[in-house]
Amino acid sequence: MNNVLVTGASGLIGGILNFKLTDHNLFGLDIKECDYKNFEISNISDSNKLKTIMSKNKIDTVVHLAGNASVNADWDSLSKNNFTGTLNVFNACQETEVKKIIFASSNHAVGLFENDSPYKEIIAGEYNKVPKKYSLITPNCDVRPDSLYGVSKAYGENLGRFFYENYNIKFACLRIGSVIPNDNPKVKNSNRFYSTWCSHEDIAGLIDACIKSKNVEYDIFYGVSDNDWKIWDISNAEKILSFKPISNSETYR
Ligand SMILES: NC(=O)c1ccc[n+]([C@@H]2O[C@H](COP(=O)([O-])OP(=O)(O)OC[C@H]3O[C@@H](n4cnc5c(N)ncnc54)[C@H](O)[C@@H]3O)[C@@H](O)[C@H]2O)c1
Secondary structure, three states: OOEEEEEOOOOHHHHHHHHHOOOOEEEEEEOOOOOOOOEEEOOOOOHHHHHHHHHHOOOOEEEEOOOOOOOOOOHHHHHHHHHHHHHHHHHHHHHOOOOEEEEEEEHHHHHHHHHOOOHHHHHHOOHHHOOOOOOOEOOOOOOOOOOHHHHHHHHHHHHHHHHHHHHOOEEEEEEEOEOOOOOOOOEOOEOHHHHHEOOHHHHHHHHHHHHHOOOOOEEEEEEOOOOOOOOEOOHHHHHHHOOOOOOOHHHHO
C-alpha cells in the first residue's frame, strides 16, 4: 500500500478521493476540516508543518490539490496559494524523499485553444459546423493559459519538470476538465460541459492509476471522461497508465 498525502483534502476532488481511493493509506491536509481518518489542519504556506506531516507519515506520493481553484482568482490569492504554496509543497516533497507528485493542473493552462476552430464550435455546441476530421489538443501542445489562474497551473507544471529533472521525483500533471459537485454535465445554458466533464469515477480512476503506475516519469494527462465531444487527447493515459475513463457525458444529454 502507498502512503498518499492529499493536499486540499476538504475540497470537491479531495472528498471524492477519500470515498474512492480505498487501496492506499490516505492522509489529508487542508485549512478546512473534513472527514479523512488521518487528517491535519494545515496551510501550505507553513513549510515546516508540511515537512513534518510528510516525514512522520512516511509519505511516498503526494496528490497536490490545494490552492485557489477559481479561474477568476486574483493575483494576491494565486500568489500565496498557487505559486508560493505549490513551491512549498514540492520543496517539502524533495526534502522528505517523496517519490511521486500528482499535480492538479487545469485545462485553463491551455484554455486559449478554445478561441480556435473547431474547438470553439464544439464548446458552443455548434456541432454542425465541425469538420468530420480534426485534431484533438495533445498533452505536448503549446501552453496557452487563458487567465492568471491558468498561468499558475502552467507554472506548477514547469516547477514539476524542474523537480523531476533535478531530484528524480516522478511527476504527473493532470489538466483536469470539469469535475462537478452533482456529477452531472447537464448544466443550464452550457454546452461546454458535454466536452469537458470528468466524472467522479474517472477523476478518481485517473489519480489512482497515476499512484499505482510504475511508468510515470514526467507526464501530462487530460482529466476528462470519454465524452463523444471531448477536445483533448487522452490516448497517452491508456498507453502509459493502462487507464481508460468509463463515463461519457452523452448519456446525460
Ligand atoms: N474541480 C474541477 O473541475 C477542477 C478543474 C481543473 C483543475 N482543478 C484543480 O484541482 C484542485 C482541486 O479542485 P477542487 O474542485 O477540489 O477545488 P476546491 O476549491 O473544492 O478544493 C481546494 C481545497 O484547497 C484548500 N486550500 C486552498 N488554499 C489552501 C492552502 N493555502 N492550504 C491548504 N489548503 C488550501 C481549500 O480549503 C479547498 O478545500 C485545485 O487545485 C483546482 O485548481 C479542479
